[in-house]
Amino acid sequence: MTLEEIKAKLQEIIEKLSSAEDMTEEEIQELEDKANELEEEQKSLIARAEKRQATLDKVKRGFVGTTIEKVEDERKEKKKMNEEREILNNAEYRSAFLKRLQGKKLTESEERAMTSASESVGAVIPTVTQDLVMEKLEECAPLLNEIELMRVNGNVTFAVEADKTDANIHEEGATITEDGDVLIPVSLTTYEITKYITISKTVAKMSIDAFEKWLVNMLARRIARKITKLIINGTGSDQPTGIDKANTWNDENSITVAKASTLIEKNVTDLVALLPGAYDKNAKWLMSKKTLLSDFRPLQDKSKNNIFVKENGKYYVEGYEVMLDDDVKLHEAFLGDFKMYAGNLGEDVTVDTDKKLSSNSFEYLGCANFDGKPAIGEAFVKLIKASE
Numbered sequence: 299m300t301l302e303e304i305k306a307k308l309q310e311i312i313e314k315l316s317s318a319e320d321m322t323e324e325e326i327q328e329l330e331d332k333a334n335e336l337e338e339e340q341k342s343l344i345a346r347a348e349k350r351q352a353t354l355d356k357v358k359r360g361f362v363g364t365t366i367e368k369v370e371d372e373r374k375e376k377k378k379m380n381e382e383r384e385i386l387n388n389a390e391y392r393s394a395f396l397k398r399l400q401g402k403k404l405t406e407s408e409e410r411a412m413t414s415a416s417e418s419v420g421a422v423i424p425t426v427t428q429d430l431v432m433e434k435l436e437e438c439a440p441l442l443n444e445i446e447l448m449r450v451n452g453n454v455t456f457a458v459e460a461d462k463t464d465a466n467i468h469e470e471g472a473t474i475t476e477d478g479d480v481l482i483p484v485s486l487t488t489y490e491i492t493k494y495i496t497i498s499k500t501v502a503k504m505s506i507d508a509f510e511k512w513l514v515n516m517l518a519r520r521i522a523r524k525i526t527k528l529i530i531n532g533t534g535s536d537q538p539t540g541i542d543k544a545n546t547w548n549d550e551n552s553i554t555v556a557k558a559s560t561l562i563e564k565n566v567t568d569l570v571a572l573l574p575g576a577y578d579k580n581a582k583w584l585m586s587k588k589t590l591l592s593d594f595r596p597l598q599d600k601s602k603n604n605i606f607v608k609e610n611g612k613y614y615v616e617g618y619e620v621m622l623d624d625d626v627k628l629h630e631a632f633l634g635d636f637k638m639y640a641g642n643l644g645e646d647v648t649v650d651t652d653k654k655l656s657s658n659s660f661e662y663l664g665c666a667n668f669d670g671k672p673a674i675g676e677a678f679v680k681l682i683k684a685s686e
Contacts, residue, residue, distance in 0.1 A: 304340045308333060392424035396510055399651045400502045401660060423647050427510055431647050434518035435666075439526045442643070444582070444621065444636040445670065451644050455485040486642045488667040489537055491528075493520040496654060496661045517649070517664035525668050529639065530584070530625045534671065541584070541632055541639060544672035545680075552680040555629070561593040561681075563605060569633060569681055570616050577635035577677045583620040585631035585681075590620055593629055627683070634678030641670030 311333050315326070394408035404412065423431060436442050448454060495516050501509060532540035545551050553569040555561055573581060585594075594615050598606035605616055613620040618633065626632065644667030654661050672678065 299339060299343075301340060301343055304336050304343070308336050308340075311336075386425040386428075388424075392426055393506055395424050396427070396506050396513075399513070399649065399660075399662065400504065400509055401499075401653065402502055423649060427514065428647055430510070430514045431518045434514050435522045435525070435643075438519045438522035439529075440621065441526050441529050441584075441623065441636070442522075442641070445529065445639040445641045446637050446673070448640075448642045449644070450642055451667075453485070453487050454642050455483055484640045484671065484673045486640065486669040486671065488642070488644060489669050491521050491524050491666045491668050493517055493524070493664045494661065495520070495664075496657070496659045498657075498659045501660055513649070513662070517647075517662070521664060521666050525643075525666075526623060527625050528668070529641065529670055530623065532670070538641075538669050539671035541634070541636075541672060541678055542680075544634075544639075544678040545675040547680055547682060551676070551678070552682050554682045554684050557684045557686060561597065561629075563597050563603060565681065566594070566597065566605060566616060569679055570618075572679045573633055574676055577638065580635040580637055581618050581633055582636060583615055583618050583631055583633050584623060584626055584636070585620065586624045586626050586628060587622045588624075589626070589629055589631060590615075590622065594631075629683035631681040632678055633681075638672065638674045638677035639670060640673045641668065643668050 311329050315321075315329060318325075388411055390407050390411040394404050394412045397404055397408065398412065493516075497512075501512075504512065528538040528540060530540050531542050532538040534540075534543050551572055553565050553572070555565055590613060595606050597603070607614040607617075613622075648665045650663045650665075652661055653659075
């Protein structure tokens with residue numbers, strides 16, 4: 299019986315006692331006993347309710363390790379994320395998003411798709427289009443496939459193993475001591491990588507698929523180029539830190555070729571020797587194509603060495619695969635384990651648009667979030683060409 303039901307029955311007893319003047323003593327006693335039973339049950343219900351509330355309060359204060367509020371917030375956040383994911387996957391959201399960028403009029407169903415999107419979704423590229431952007435980014439910036447790349451929205455910190463030691467043979471009964479391996483925390487923030495482009499009003503005449511292809515190619519190719527430059531040469535000051543800043547370059551981690559001299563085989567072998575063996579397995583070269591062909595290829599002398607090899611469309615120097623990128627300074631090169639470079643590319647790529655009346659054109663601003671830095675400097679060595 300609930301408290302409301304008990305209250306109702308007690309009210310009935312009160313009304314009977316108030317209105318009946320000819321009740322016998324037995325009838326009055328019966329109503330009194332009934333009232334006492336109801337009051338006892340009422341007290342019991344109130345006590346149980348108070349105990350339940352007290353227990354609930356303890357749980358909310360973290361009595362069992364978490365809070366109801368936190369669980370509820372996580373549930374709501376997960377629901378919101380699922381709803382946003384569904385919107386981004388919706389075909390009508392895709393067509394509405396692209397047509398809006400073209401300045402075309404939306405259908406009623408497309409209008410609904412856009413208005414149902416939350417503020418965080420409305421500027422985000424649809425899932426299908428975003429997948430195309432990411433594919434194009436990785437195609438135009440192959441270094442993204444070589445580094446330790448994450449796709450996490452916002453700031454992120456993860457640990458990288460600094461020293462690599464072998465397991466030990468344990469003598470029974472002996473104390474096990476801790477190895478020298480340490481985990482270095484690598485913290486990445488987010489920097490906006492943007493590209494501004496304009497196109498004439500004729501963009502509105504493109505089909506959705508043709509416009510999507512144009513947009514993906516224009517934005518992804520240019521954003522990829524900028525990210526690559528930052529991975530190689532980023533200063534670390536209000537921007538990602540590039541491989542060139544992995545170390546303070548000296549005779550322990552670099553080989554310098556004099557300004558008036560040319561590269562010789564010993565320079566190459568000496569540089570390879572500087573790279574710690576722990577990073578040898580995954581090591582690759584990074585240099586410009588001109589450096590490879592003008593400095594390294596002339597070293598090949600099949601009667602004496604096999605320093606330069608081209609096989610199945612790939613180049614190798616001293617057995618290490620060569621990656622080519624013209625953002626590496628001419629006559630210089632890096633050798634290292636590029637998995638020891640940590641990067642984070644936020645998943646949400648956004649595009650904003652506006653009409654430019656002065657030129658009767660549309661302007662677009664694409665934005666991706668990226669940060670990166672060398673996790674372990676000793677994983678890289680550098681060939682330097684002296685400037686003086």
